[in-house]
Amino acid sequence: MAEFINGIVGLEGATFGYVVAALVHCVLLLHVVAVGALIFIWLERKVSGRIQDRLGPTRVGGKFGWLQTLADGIKLIAKEDVTPDGADRMLFKLAPYISFAASFAAFLALPFADGWVANNINSAVFFVLAVLGLEVFGVILAGYASGSKWSLFGAMREAAQVVSYEIPLGLCVVVPVFLAGTMNLVTIGNMQAGWLSNWFVFHDPFTFCIFWIFFTCATASVNRAPFDLAEAESELVAGFHTEYSGLRWSFFFMAEYGSMFLVSGLGAILFFGGWNGPVPIMHIIGWADSGGLTGYLANLAGCVNFMLKATVGVTVMIWIRWTLPRLRIDQVITTCLKYCVPLASACFLGALCWEVLDIWSPNHLHLGSKPAHQVNEDWATVPRFPELTNPGIPESGDVYENGPPEMPAEPGPESVDGDTAAVERASDHQLFTSSRQEDSP
């Protein structure tokens, strides 16, 4: 995209295009979070209404009350922004923005279709989990800075809950990562292309179980009912946001709905094929990977597909919220440490054995000829900077000390791929035999 913008402006390789591309990505993602919150809040009202046998909003903006959230937003902007007397003013005012920023930053690594991602980070799964864990920081600061006992109680509960649930969440996420052999979300999504039997959730019984554990832990980590102890209305007034009003309060909710969409999207990519539909229509008519307009349309269909899957996840979260009663704090921690962690560990071991023992699975991943557990990212065995390997320039850091023996002295970037294929395969073999040996005792 940056090169495209540079091409329009007429500057090849200028940083200008990169800055504009970054701005475009940020604005698009902001809209995903903000407009997403707008729609999901309306959806929550409608779904909760139906579950409680009433209609929900019906009048604002026409037939289905679809402008209700906007009306709420205008009301919130018009409200007075109150800061309590005993509050730590700076931290109190900053806390909602920290929550929102953490939720938003995690979207930077979330792909919406093949290659449609703001920053294609190689360890995207890890990045998303790390940044998502920061959202609780805003909640804790809000609870502390409010100078209110209800808020502090809410913040402490949230802290205990999120710190505990990060463990099973990490264990669940590791399973698709080792099935795919990479932490890159784009690659993980593309591997599951094809019929729905290729989705990781159908890889074996253990991955099927671990998806539900993942969903439970994800619901807990984004602080949704039945795990919404931090804002338990029946006990703590409104928990950590008791003292907030107006737009600051709504920032917490944008962060919450943004995170719900994020974890649902993460679950869709890791377990449900991401942007690949149950039937590979775009692959059958040959539009996928075709480039040009048809490739773009295929990607657009994939993006819609992904959004639908993530929305289904959010809807299930809403459904759970209005169905199940809230758990007590000891029940929440018991669910995590006595049920989720052992179950996730058992499923992890089971999926690992299934993969290593090569038991039959409906998945036929797009990995070439190798079985999934032998997938190696090819670049790992090819030198990254071949032009640096001539003896004139000593290198620093993690670059190769000397050129590989089979390499020509100064290979062009094109010739590297072809010439080193043999080297790659040889060292590939060596890599896995050596790692196997260390694993076996």
Next chain:
Amino acid sequence: MINLLAVSWGDFYFIIFAGVACIFALGVLLTSNVVRMAFYLIISLGATAGLFFLAGAEFVGAMQLMIYVGGTLVLLIFGVMLTAQSRFISMKTHPRDWLLAVIVGGSLLMVLLTAAFGVPEWHNEQQVQAAVSSLETADSKTATPLGLALTGVRVDKLDQMDQQLKEGMSGYLLPFVIVSIHLLVVLIGAAYMARAKRMVRFVREEEPEAPGENQDQE
């Protein structure tokens, strides 16, 4: 007006992140409120993670966020909020402590500065240019080599021709296993201690005791 096309955005972001890290590190020193100190520390560590992302070390950056920022968060909660009494909420540093801190911190800074300016390759303009122009910033793939190094294969050393040197460059399997077993021991220990305490109190409560003693136990 500044020519936007000519700005080197890499340097620009480096200055921003480095500046934020330094300013908030100073903020940790200068504020006397413990919770704000922890808050500034988290911002400073987060800006350091930004520097890692800028350098293309995404895995290390995410690690920095998860371990240091997340760890400071836990410190903030359990170390500060739960235990801090009023005299620790607002901390006054004695001048003697300042002197000691300046000596220790200053000597460390001197060591780091000498090391940073002592790299011969960084003085040669030509070599710096060559290294910068060959940088691959689009997608630096660091996670897999790191993971393989932890399981005993140094991918970056596979092409080492000297057999003797190659053997000395095995991975970090042993430290990795030692650390993981250490963590496991810590976890089991923590679980055991949490269990034992509750059982002791359970026994105590059944004995007829003066009410004052029970409060001391807690």
